[in-house]
Amino acid sequence: MKKFVRFGYHNIELELPVHGLYLFRNRGELISNVSPLIREGINDGEKCYFFGTKKLGEEISKRLSDATKKSPNSLTVAKKVPATERLVSWLKTEVRKVMVEGFRALRVFVLIKKPVEEPYEMLLDDFLSDPRIPLVFICLYPAKKLNSLEVMDVLKLHPFVFVEHLLQPNTFYSRIRHSIWLDSLTGVFNRRYLNNQLSRELKRCSRYRRHLSLIMVDIDKFKKFNDTYGHLKGDELLKAISKLLEENTRGVDFVARYGGDEFLLVLPETKKKDAKILADRIRTMVYQYDFLPGTPAIEETTISAGISGFPDDGGDVETLLNCADVALYRCKELGGNRVESYGS
Numbered sequence: 335m336k337k338f339v340r341f342g343y344h345n346i347e348l349e350l351p352v353h354g355l356y357l358f359r360n361r362g363e364l365i366s367n368v369s370p371l372i373r374e375g376i377n378d379g380e381k382c383y384f385f386g387t388k389k390l391g392e393e394i395s396k397r398l399s400d401a402t403k404k405s406p407n408s409l410t411v412a413k414k415v416p417a418t419e420r421l422v423s424w425l426k427t428e429v430r431k432v433m434v435e436g437f438r439a440l441r442v443f444v445l446i447k448k449p450v451e452e453p454y455e456m457l458l459d460d461f462l463s464d465p466r467i468p469l470v471f472i473c474l475y476p477a478k479k480l481n482s483l484e485v486m487d488v489l490k491l492h493p494f495v496f497v498e499h500l501l502q503p504n505t506f507y508s509r510i511r512h513s514i515w516l517d518s519l520t521g522v523f524n525r526r527y528l529n530n531q532l533s534r535e536l537k538r539c540s541r542y543r544r545h546l547s548l549i550m551v552d553i554d555k556f557k558k559f560n561d562t563y564g565h566l567k568g569d570e571l572l573k574a575i576s577k578l579l580e581e582n583t584r585g586v587d588f589v590a591r592y593g594g595d596e597f598l599l600v601l602p603e604t605k606k607k608d609a610k611i612l613a614d615r616i617r618t619m620v621y622q623y624d625f626l627p628g629t630p631a632i633e634e635t636t637i638s639a640g641i642s643g644f645p646d647d648g649g650d651v652e653t654l655l656n657c658a659d660v661a662l663y664r665c666k667e668l669g670g671n672r673v674e675s676y677g678s
Contacts, residue, residue, distance in 0.1 A: 350439065351469040357477035364474060365390065368443055369397045375441035375470070376401045376408040381432040385421070386445035386474070388413040408437075415445055429469050439468035446473050517591040519569060520576035528590035528598060532651050535602055539644050546644040547609035549599040550658035551579065551616075554636045554670035556595040563626070571625050571635065578623065582616055598658070606643035606675050613639040613673040621671065638665035641675040 358364040368384070372394065375382045384394055391411035395402070402409050416424070421444070429440045515527035523531075539546045553559070553575065560568040572595065579589045579597055592598045601609055620637045640662030642648070647657040657676040664674045 352471065354470070354472040355475065356472055357475050359477060361390065364476075365393050365397070368472075368474065369394055371472075372409060372441070372443065373398055373401050375439070376405050379438040380408070380441045380470075381435070381437040381439070382409045382441045382443075383412065384409070384443045385412045385415045386443075390445065407435075425469070425471070433468070439470060441470040441472075443472050443474060446475050517576075520573050520591050522576045522580060522597070523588055523590040525590065525592065527588075528592065528600070529651065531588065532600055532654075535600060536644060536649065536651060536654075539602070540649060544603055545605045547601045547604045547606050548642050548654055548658045549601065549609055549613045550592065550640045550642075550655075550662045551575075551597045551599065551613075552638050552662055552666070553595040554638055554666075555633075559635065563629070567626070574623075574625055575620065575637070578619060579616065582612070582619070598655075604643075606641055606646060609641050609643065610673055610675055613641060617671065617673055636671035638662055638670045639673045640665060641673065643676075647676050 356364075356367070358367065372382045372384065376398070384391060386394075391413055395409070395411050398409060415421070425440075425442065432440050515523055517524040535546055538544065553571070556568065556571075559571060572591075576589065576591065576597060579599060583589060583599060583601070586603065587599060587601050590598045590600070599609075599612075601612070604612075617637055617639060621634055623635070625635050640658045640660065642654045642657035642661060644654060648654050661674040661676040665672045668674075
């Protein structure tokens, strides 16, 4: 089963499923940029759909006539965009159907004239948290008349992948990698993104009765490290630990800088006991890692981690964060370099 898709100008490899956003300024730009992406999908054995206007569909079909002659059933162009929930319901059937038909993935482009009342990301949450589903879902927004605040609102509805100027050398790709969501020092997600996305994840978990765990990580004696080696080394330590955290989480998880030397790991579909196993593994890795190569260390760098979980410890963001913080404080009381779960 296909797990990655190569996408756009740089042939960047993205982990499936992908939820994307493309902001375009005019009709010509949309056709010029989207047509090659559809061709790319056809050539790679994917089933492609375009939902837009009649004229757009006709122009895209004309541009891709050579590709569709070779693969007659690989592209379907719809003359209008169905209602949001109807489209999502259709997707849930179609994505499995195309697999039976022998296609490697489903690549869907949807023209959105105004933000939907309920974000596609929330409606598609079952898709987008399941790595077994080979789906590429790209929303196309006309951005010519949007002001900066409206652009921010659009971005908030599409937190999985932001795709801009798809065929240009400065293309911006990656899972939610946009400056409004990122911590400027470490490159992991910031507090703004954490508050926005964690609230959504909890709504999803409540709706579908799923588990979710938080791991709050704090670097032990970070002030002493800064005082001993200097703030530049302290910044390097923060970046190294954030990278280590990201490398040891799944595609559906995310890491955010909570503040100072604290990080938060959000783990959907994860019970507290499993989160504790992960936290202990990361704690051991940090303890064994050489963060100061070539420099004699006064003592090993360690972390402490506090864990809370939904639904065991609460149902809202503030409660779960407080519970994780209480568990983390317990670690500190016991000397650090340990993992504690709230309530245990």
